[in-house]
Amino acid sequence: MSSPKTKRTFLGFDFSTQQVKAMVIDDALKVVYETHIKFDTDLPEFRTHGGVHVTEDNVTVTAPTIMWVKTLDMLLEKMKKDGVDFSTVAALSGSGQQHGSVYWKTGARRVLSTLQPNHTLAEQLKDCFSIPDSPVWMDSSTTEQCRQLEKALGGPQALADLTGAKAFERYTGNQIAKIYQTNRGGYDNTERISLVSSFGACLFLGDYAPIDSSDGSGMNLMNIRTRVWDPDCLKICGGETLEKKLGQIVPSLTNVGPISSYFVDRYGFSPDCRVIVFTGDNPASLAGMTLTQGAIGVTLGTSDCVFLWLVEPKPNTQGVIFSNPVQTSDYMALLCFKNGSLTREGIRDKCADGSWEKFDQLLELTPKGNNGNIGMYFDVQEITPSISGVHRFTADNQKVSSFSDAIEVRAVLEGQFLSRRTHAENLGFALGPSSKILATGGASVNKSFLQVIADVFASPVYTLDVANSTCLGAAYMAKHGWLGGDKVVSFDEVVKGALDYVLAAEPDTSVTEMYNTMADRYRRLEQQIAKEQGADY
Numbered sequence: 001m002s003s004p005k006t007k008r009t010f011l012g013f014d015f016s017t018q019q020v021k022a023m024v025i026d027d028a029l030k031v032v033y034e035t036h037i038k039f040d041t042d043l044p045e046f047r048t049h050g051g052v053h054v055t056e057d058n059v060t061v062t063a064p065t066i067m068w069v070k071t072l073d074m075l076l077e078k079m080k081k082d083g084v085d086f087s088t089v090a091a092l093s094g095s096g097q098q099h100g101s102v103y104w105k106t107g108a109r110r111v112l113s114t115l116q117p118n119h120t121l122a123e124q125l126k127d128c129f130s131i132p133d134s135p136v137w138m139d140s141s142t143t144e145q146c147r148q149l150e151k152a153l154g155g156p157q158a159l160a161d162l163t164g165a166k167a168f169e170r171y172t173g174n175q176i177a178k179i180y181q182t183n184r185g186g187y188d189n190t191e192r193i194s195l196v197s198s199f200g201a202c203l204f205l206g207d208y209a210p211i212d213s214s215d216g217s218g219m220n221l222m223n224i225r226t227r228v229w230d231p232d233c234l235k236i237c238g239g240e241t242l243e244k245k246l247g248q249i250v251p252s253l254t255n256v257g258p259i260s261s262y263f264v265d266r267y268g269f270s271p272d273c274r275v276i277v278f279t280g281d282n283p284a285s286l287a288g289m290t291l292t293q294g295a296i297g298v299t300l301g302t303s304d305c306v307f308l309w310l311v312e313p314k315p316n317t318q319g320v321i322f323s324n325p326v327q328t329s330d331y332m333a334l335l336c337f338k339n340g341s342l343t344r345e346g347i348r349d350k351c352a353d354g355s356w357e358k359f360d361q362l363l364e365l366t367p368k369g370n371n372g373n374i375g376m377y378f379d380v381q382e383i384t385p386s387i388s389g390v391h392r393f394t395a396d397n398q399k400v401s402s403f404s405d406a407i408e409v410r411a412v413l414e415g416q417f418l419s420r421r422t423h424a425e426n427l428g429f430a431l432g433p434s435s436k437i438l439a440t441g442g443a444s445v446n447k448s449f450l451q452v453i454a455d456v457f458a459s460p461v462y463t464l465d466v467a468n469s470t471c472l473g474a475a476y477m478a479k480h481g482w483l484g485g486d487k488v489v490s491f492d493e494v495v496k497g498a499l500d501y502v503l504a505a506e507p508d509t510s511v512t513e514m515y516n517t518m519a520d521r522y523r524r525l526e527q528q529i530a531k532e533q534g535a536d537y
């Protein structure tokens with residue numbers, strides 16, 4: 001809670017899949033307040049599960065747009081009751097679950113710009129959405145539209161070269177295409193299409209806020225190099241009117257204007273409070289981790305995610321490349337691996353009686369490099385690449401059906417982290433003397449994992465116990481944008497010293513050459529499996 005002595009604060013919001021979070025930081029970037037409102041439990045009238053509605057076909061996934069609006073009403077009331085002094089907020093920004101989309105009905109802009117402070121946002125905006133149920137990132141009902149877009153643009157790799165990713169069902173252009181094709185009435189009655197991020201900015205701006213270049217990268221509509229809409233993609237997905245409905249993209253960190261008077265009158269914000277363009281949750285998370293060039297962010301959770309800062313990206317059909325949210329001339333990449341902690345825990349239960357202590361003891365029984373044995377453990381259909389099954393290879397690349405417990409334990413760790421490394425390198429990340437790994441997530445407390453990561457990546461591993469990196473990143477970006485963005489001051493400069501990363505593991509340089517060779521072998525073996533299973537690689 002900000003106190004009278006606090007001179008200046010910055011506010012970050014995160015419109016995520018299951019909740020809306022808010023975080024207040026002081027001028028020294030220290031968190032002084034945070035809170036959240038969860039959709040399922042705090043707004044039961046919408047009957048969501050995990051913040052969404054999934055249709056029987058398990059393919060179509062949406063969320064009620066007005067639920068997000070009402071949640072913001074509740075969040076701000078809670079913050080007010082908790083004593084947050086909104087008058088100290090110099091700037092605010094935010095993030096949103098990526099790829100989701102909001103459809104503002106024709107005429108909504110007038111309502112948005114004349115909000116009355118004695119009524120809630122939800123009361124006033126309840127009839128402003130032409131498509132009341134927003135498609136979200138978990139939706140996978142647009143495969144037909146994905147194939148149409150890739151066919152028209154020359155195939156998955158050509159589309160990745162142009163937009164930073166092959167056509168993914170969750171990507172907004174394909175979601176818009178489905179509405180354009182199947183609900184033309186609703187589409188034609190839409191005057192603005194927002195992402196979840198820019199929708200959040202619209203509410204605070206009291207006007208249509210632009211999409212930023214980083215979250216705009218998650219749509220299969222933006223030219224990843226020029227950061228402007230690609231006319232061919234627009235036409236295929238939404239015809240001649242889509243560009244007008246989207247508005248123009250702006251660089252991340254853009255100061256898009258003063259806060260709407262609605263928030264000044266109702267909550268006591270300063271009329272000088274600036275709205276900094278919102279961005280996607282993963283770009284904001286990169287900022288919240290204070291990831292910098294040469295670093296790799298690794299979040300070890302149910303799914304493992306790898307965040308990369310790239311200067312020269314090599315788009316492919318595995319990862320996704322976004323415009324960098326804090327250095328707008330650079331790029332970032334995201335790799336998601338579905339087989340993360342549950343796979344590691346499965347081997348622990350099978351080989352070490354469910355004990356991490358015994359797991360670590362078994363790990364010590366085999367040399368680094370596992371005498372050339374390699375394992376790949378895709379208990380569920382993997383995302384990167386899209387293959388499944390368990391595959392074990394001996395040093396001479398012979399497939400075997402089992403390993404001893406000790407070999408298996410090392411093989412699951414080396415296999416997973418060789419996979420993270422090879423896919424990072426495929427996207428253009430170059431490991432070098434200044435590389436470092438920033439590890440977060442539940443499994444980052446396991447020291448033996450971190451040592452394998454340090455050895456496989458030949459880089460020091462730092463850990464950070466940062467909860468809500470997405471919301472924290474949005475608050476950091478509020479200050480960075482308020483200072484003028486990356487054209488005025490670098491992100492490094494803005495966040496210097498903000499977080500205390502702890503050095504957790506240093507690489508054993510005696511095995512660097514061995515893992516370099518092993519990485520090349522892993523890549524070839526995984527490509528072989530992908531080919532056998534007819535998967536992109």
Ligand SMILES: O=C(CO)[C@@H](O)[C@H](O)CF
Nearest residue numbers: 017097098137170281282
């Ligand atoms: O689809 C994703 C990234 O491409 C997810 O991480 C969503 O952003 C989660 F909200």
